[in-house]
Amino acid sequence: MPNRMPLPPTFTTAPNIARMYDYFLGGKENFAADRAIAEKIVRLVPQARTYARLNREFLVRAVRFLAGEAGITQFVDIGSGLPTQRNVHEVTQQIDPDARIVYVDNDPMVLVHARALLATDANTRVANADLRKSSSVVGHRDVLNLIDWSKPVAVLLVAVLHFVTDTDDPRRIIGELRAAMAPGSYLVISHVERRPEVDRAADLYRDANAPVVPRTAEEIAALLSGLDLVEPGLVRLPLWRPQELEMWPEELDAPLLGAVGRVASLCTGGG
Numbered sequence: 175m176p177n178r179m180p181l182p183p184t185f186t187t188a189p190n191i192a193r194m195y196d197y198f199l200g201g202k203e204n205f206a207a208d209r210a211i212a213e214k215i216v217r218l219v220p221q222a223r224t225y226a227r228l229n230r231e232f233l234v235r236a237v238r239f240l241a242g243e244a245g246i247t248q249f250v251d252i253g254s255g256l257p258t259q260r261n262v263h264e265v266t267q268q269i270d271p272d273a274r275i276v277y278v279d280n281d282p283m284v285l286v287h288a289r290a291l292l293a294t295d296a297n298t299r300v301a302n303a304d305l306r307k308s309s310s311v312v313g314h315r316d317v318l319n320l321i322d323w324s325k326p327v328a329v330l331l332v333a334v335l336h337f338v339t340d341t342d343d344p345r346r347i348i349g350e351l352r353a354a355m356a357p358g359s360y361l362v363i364s365h366v367e368r369r370p371e372v373d374r375a376a377d378l379y380r381d382a383n384a385p386v387v388p389r390t391a392e393e394i395a396a397l398l399s400g401l402d403l404v405e406p407g408l409v410r411l412p413l414w415r416p417q418e419l420e421m422w423p424e425e426l427d428a429p430l431l432g433a434v435g436r437v438a439s440l441c442t443g444g445g
């Protein structure tokens with residue numbers, strides 16, 4: 175049986191980062207407390223909904239690349255969020271019906287939805303683990319049931335590292351994950367970039383279930399050091415292998431950076 179956690183009593187009244195993101199994406203799994211903060215964020219960053227969509231589109235393009243061109247057959251999506259359209263297993267299984275996917279999140283509310291809507295076949299699982307304790311992800315029973323860490327794997331850290339504070343040390347976490355990943359594996363990240371208006375919006379997350387930590391392009395690049403970045407490297411999300419040749423200036427200027435990096439050789443952690 176999966177490890178189940180009770181939902182906290184405040185789960186409808188306290189703003190929740192996964193439900194706020196769902197609201198930005200136009201989903202329905204959100205409450206008044208989430209919408210109130212999300213609307214304040216939209217007043218500071220009017221393109222917030224566009225940015226959420228760009229993040230999701232980047233994730234889909236990266237997963238298509240990994241399942242197709244890169245030939246990856248197993249995926250661990252950490253900070254997977256509420257089910258939405260074009261979930262990772264739907265994208266991969268269109269390319270490779272045998273692809274295996276484990277969704278990982280530390281939010282019990284997300285896990286309830288994910289178990290109902292995502293873990294719908296033998297090749298898809300949902301695991302309750304906290305990225306900040308990477309060993310709880312790598313060694314999770316439901317992860318080990320589907321993922322063979324001795325073979326190449328794609329680990330997705332999409333729109334989740336900016337919920338990890340410097341105290342929790344995202345570089346350490348990435349180093350530990352890389353140490354578990356076989357050569358030929360891939361890591362995907364997207365991350366919110368520091369800007370004055372983004373910092374003000376991040377302040378509004380103080381009452382939510384996790385803080386937001388925007389980082390500079392240099393700080394985000396440092397998280398990826400030692401990985402072989404596939405073309406075009408670390409870029410604003412719409413510029414990562416775009417399918418559309420025309421983009422709006424507001425999209426090109428999105429304060430969101432992303433990259434796909436290949437683990438080239440065995441690594442002992444720490445970047």
Ligand SMILES: C[S@@+](CC[C@H](N)C(=O)[O-])C[C@H]1O[C@@H](n2cnc3c(N)ncnc32)[C@H](O)[C@@H]1O
Nearest residue numbers: 192195253254255279280281304305332333337
């Ligand atoms: C903004 S959503 C991103 C969803 C999806 N990755 C995407 O990009 O579309 C962030 C998710 O990360 C999860 N999360 C935040 N901190 C986490 C942690 N320390 N461990 C696991 N999941 C975490 C949240 O619960 C939430 O579901």
